[in-house]
Amino acid sequence: MSTQLRRPLVLVAGALLLLLLGLIYAYSVLLAPLKVAFDWDVSGMTLIFALSIISFTVGCLVSGELERRGFDRPGLLLGAALLLAGFIGTSSAGGATSLLSTVAFYGVVSSLGIGVVYNIVIPTVTAWFPDRPGMAQGVALMGFGCGGFVLGPVMTQLYSMLDWRLVLVGTGVLFAAAVMLTALVVRPPTAREGAALSGLAPDSDRGGDGSAGGNRDAGLAEMLRDRSFYLLYAFLFFMGSVGMGVTGIGRELPLSLGADDMTAAFVIGFVNIGSGIGRLCGGAALDRLGRGPAMFAMAVLGVAGPLSLVASLLLTSLPLQTVACLVTGIGWGAAVVSMPFVTRTEWGQSNMAENMAVVNTYSIFGSVVGSWGSGLLSTMLGSFVPVLFAMCIMGLASVFVAVMLRAGAATNVSSRTRTGRTTVE
Template identity: 25%
Template sequence: MSSITEPGGNARSPSFFSKQATIAQPGFSRWMVPPAALAVHLCIGQAYAFSVFNGPLTKVIGISQSAPDDWSLTTLGWIFSLAIVFLGLSAAFAGKWLEKVGPRRTMFTAACCFGGGFIVSAIGVWTHQIVLLYLGYGVIGGIGLGLGYVSPVSTLIRWFPDRRGMATGMAIMGFGGGAMIAAPLSVALMNHFKSATSIGVAETFVVLGIAYFISMSIGALAIRIPRADWKPAGWTPPVETKQKMITRNHVHIDQALKTPQFYLIWLVLFLNVTAGIGILGQASVMIQESFKNTVSAAAAAGFVGLLSLFNMGGRFVWASASDYVGRKNTYYIFFALGAVLYWLVPTFASAGNIAFFVLCYCVILSMYGGGFSTVPAYLADMFGTAFVGGIHGRLLTAWAAAGVAGPVLVNYIRAYQVANGVAKADAYTMTVHIMTVLLVIGFICNLLVKHVHEKHHMTEAQLAAGN
């Protein structure tokens, strides 16, 4: 391991959490890195399961039923909203810091924030102070979510230049699947700790906070970065051509914001996520209203679970496929196929064809998940790998914006139509047609993505200096 020379000329070993200390020694297997990333992403994926706490949190005082002083669902709804906002903000603003200090320090900081956020929230439940839940899970936990989400990405891309999509898809699949572990685990813990004087939420928060801190810390300790000159055995970097939009140059994180490519890919992610996230949030109600008296609440819950599986699986399958068909072509498929499927959904609903209705939405949600996992590799292809983690962090503001736009489109358009006499079964038709238009616009944005102009490329001296 190389040493650091101090101003006085004395050499000292790098600190354990420094970027230098994580440089892999010869013989290190790159296949050790995806499990380290999964150790983080499976934990922070708990965010998708936070809704299991909403009902119990409305009965913290009443225990068996809500008391007058208990929190309302509208009050509790801000916890998750704050977490997503701070996920986007921390991912955007900590990108430069991530590239400077490396993944280990960033992932450990994420572990402290995410685990610590649960502990602060537990105190908030015990003292019945909603502001502590906003601060704990919303702000501190949200920062942990953002740092944990982006920290392994650039490392995986550098270890797998030959399989960028597969590598990032593996980790981000963990974020999509984390809720499948967290939801039943949280319910089981609450039932275990429930008593005549406690609903069991605070104790569950403490256990989860400690467990997630340990798991994420293990991931931080296991992570390694390759040497600057490392490449897979027998692999030759691809020649940059118009057909293969994979650059061999690098663009600085600040310079990337001056390119049209960044904003076009921002719109590509925004439009793809907007088209999926609103439906994901209303899936249960939507299928019951579309097939009134045919689909039960239990069947609707099964539909939601199926969508979650396709959301998770799509993150790995589509990202892996992009290694062969190309990132730009993968997004062409997302937008073209998605637009066709959205247009067909009302036809299947009016015909009472539940099977094709479900199939359409399963494919759509697989592409929603695939959009998240494919975009880091798309960015690496366009801007190089030197600052891809920070660039990806800033691009995730598109997720935050889509998290507002998608549900607003679905909920408010539906409410407007129902208020004006449209049957609930038909109230989603206009919405899905609007989604179709958004996907067509996304197709055009993707079409406009070209190579980054050479004036934005970093020189060898800038790369060596790291700025």
């Protein structure tokens, strides 16, 4: 198969697989029957989500090392095995240890598998699109972001028809089979294909406001000495805390306004569909505008989303809450794309999987503060409003960091030009 024909095939296969695995963000729907059956509170549910994000991040670190050693396909098979074991284990939850069992199997094992697969698919897809990395990452990540919206209502309907244990086992089998099939299609370019693709890449990759960082390949040590790494990390932490905080509270937000189960799944699902839209549009904006203007716009949405959610609670308006969930998701999803985009354009393709895995550790802190912290605080205060106001403050902090990151990009351009390391577009 020619290189030009394989490119869209790799992109579509990767996006469809990530669509399935994006169900991790609809955890409040996926685990709804267990919450009811075993009478878990909100803080227990958000603890599961926080731990699932931590395990997801560890999975990314594992796959970063596997990909560095050239074990892409074995890594995908490992991810498939972990997904199957995690969902089957979750289906066996029961009794006084139900929460602990779900934490272990869903929160750790299956989420570890998702992280392994995710951090192999994204760098591999990016390698096939050196000419439009933001677009490729946006399309692939759109699938991941929309997974909860597409599959959340499907899971709710399946639970109304079948025993939840059977549904979870079937989901694990489906996910494992999908990963193994995708492993036959999604692979790194060969040397010959890489040579053909290199002719598509621009002379320099536009990182931020014209900065061209993609023509250098920085290892982990060099990345950790770069000021841009810490600014990107802070930006992702603040934006991720908002997105994961709202996702962590999940369907409890619409339920607090009197919505039924199906309506609650639909409303909170707009965080996921917004995330998908944000990832696609964010990737395109990063390609076209550069990281500075694009990330500033993302940060503004990080304030507007939770502020709108506060208004929806005060006005007891489900339609407004639906729109607010969409806005929150768009800002969060667009910010997620900035992670692989900046990693690739600043520190290069060769070490992308390993570097991105380290950048992605922001989600550990974001999930603890945003998801578990939100659930714990709302349980203590008996209200979601103060929690959402705290998210607004985090959104404002991300605006400040985006401004600093933009200024840093301009400084890097000037510095690299003087030293002859790159050219400015």
